[in-house]
Ligand code: ATP
Ligand code: MG
């Protein structure tokens with residue numbers, strides 16, 4: 001999917017830039033879109049060719065981003081700023097692909113790994129502030145650009161189908177792992193049911209809360225903006241919270257082969273929860289608070305069953321570096337989920353402690 005220099009210059013020039021384009025160079029280490037840094041004799045910009053395989057409905061995706069960034073701007077919150085196409089519209093439908101342009105958010109840094117509890121606490125604060133700023137936003141106006149993204153029962157149905165098909169004859173080698181996901185089947189509907197009956201409110205879900213999607217002020221160390229809004233969708237705050245805990249409150253990487261190194265860290269859980277709830281404030285409801293520990297385990301199991309399902313389907317979805325890669329990933333998720341289950345009371349207590357100061 002290489003785009004030649006002449007096309008890049010033409011595409012960049014199609015947007016309403018304040019300055020003459022001087023260079024367009026590949027930028028960053030994103031895995032979904034193709035990202036370029038555009039330098040002009042004025043401001044710098046981020047140009048992205050969107051990945052239409054992952055999200056085919058570009059119009060719906062861009063409308064979601066327009067709605068969310070428009071609302072955040074109106075709240076005075078720093079966020080992505082779209083640069084319109086000169087001919088109108090927020091993105092360019094070109095023979096070389098679907099393109100958009102953002103103003104470059106200057107003087108920031110970001111992290112790739114949870115280096116310590118303080119980094120993770122700040123990440124929690126960034127997403128808590130994101131939720132607080134969007135508390136009054138009507139998420140029902142957002143499009144579900146990837147259907148059933150965090151619909152755990154639907155993910156489980158897909159998993160069961162993969163087990164039944166056993167396409168590449170791997171099921172016999174992972175019976176115990178399969179059994180783990182089968183044994184928890186009665187829990188998968190907990191959040192989706194609570195949303196359906198109105199106990200848990202519909203909110204904006206970011207759906208990709210990894211650390212490098214938070215831009216941090218290079219001078220003050222405070223979170224400035226949440227970026228990478230492609231997967232913004234209507235959903236629950238519990239999805240983002242749970243997924244952050246899944247990847248961030250682990251003592252090892254998602255694909256650690258030595259399971260003895262993989263543990264759920266209660267201190268990291270507490271740090272994220274403190275940051276998140278401190279910034280989200282009283283907008284988080286009691287039902288949401290109560291479900292936060294379970295949501296962490298639910299997102300971990302959902303991710304684990306996706307890895308194992310992909311392993312059973314011959315690694316069709318996730319990129320793998322070796323044949324057992326998806327199985328290794330599934331097993332780290334199982335380990336984390338097991339430890340979260342063991343520590344459920346302590347997790348609930350941590351949420352309680354963090355919110356103890358809240359008005360009744
Ligand atoms: P991912 O693999 O996280 O899904 P992606 O392909 O969706 O990545 P982005 O996260 O949108 O791409 O952008 C890639 C990188 O470009 C970011 O991690 C960040 O470093 C940089 N970036 C994106 N938008 C901006 C911006 N407006 N200002 C400054 N840097 C930006
Ligand atoms: Mg990103």
Ligand code: MG
Pocket residue numbers: 030032033208228230
């Ligand atoms: Mg992304």
